[in-house]
Amino acid sequence: MRFMVIVKSNAASEAGEMPSEELLTAMGKYNEELVKAGVLLAGEGLHPSSRGARVRFFGKRRSVIDGPFPETKELVGGFWLIQVKSKEEAIEWVKRCPNPCEGESEIEIRQVFEAEDFGAELTPELREQEQRLRAESAARH
Numbered sequence: 001m002r003f004m005v006i007v008k009s010n011a012a013s014e015a016g017e018m019p020s021e022e023l024l025t026a027m028g029k030y031n032e033e034l035v036k037a038g039v040l041l042a043g044e045g046l047h048p049s050s051r052g053a054r055v056r057f058f059g060k061r062r063s064v065i066d067g068p069f070p071e072t073k074e075l076v077g078g079f080w081l082i083q084v085k086s087k088e089e090a091i092e093w094v095k096r097c098p099n100p101c102e103g104e105s106e107i108e109i110r111q112v113f114e115a116e117d118f119g120a121e122l123t124p125e126l127r128e129q130e131q132r133l134r135a136e137s138a139a140r141h
Helices: 021-036 087-095 115-121 124-140
Strands: 002-008 040-045 053-058 061-066 076-083 107-111
Touching: 002 087, 021 040, 087 107
Parallel strands: none
Antiparallel strands: 002 076, 002 107, 040 076, 053 061
């Protein structure tokens, strides 16, 4: 099972403040544990929303909204993508994570859909297309 582990933004991260050397060291050790355990697939921090954009959809129309975005508690500041056996194992890994922010913070854990989760709607042709696209993408990177 794959899980997206989502670190929420805060006022400091939205202001572009960089983490301390102490926090970077602690996160480096944590990431090393994830890699050695074979569960880390990806993990990155994100620039503040002031450097981002959103695309809003209205049927076939699109509009672009440039950052910053007002509600910092609802923004993603970083993420890990991990592969573990269960939600409980994902929770145990996240509980070992250094606090990503000074003071109170929250990390969200969300399971990633797998092909089998879509049932009959994911036809053999669509399943083949997904596998082909994943292989093409992996070959390019």
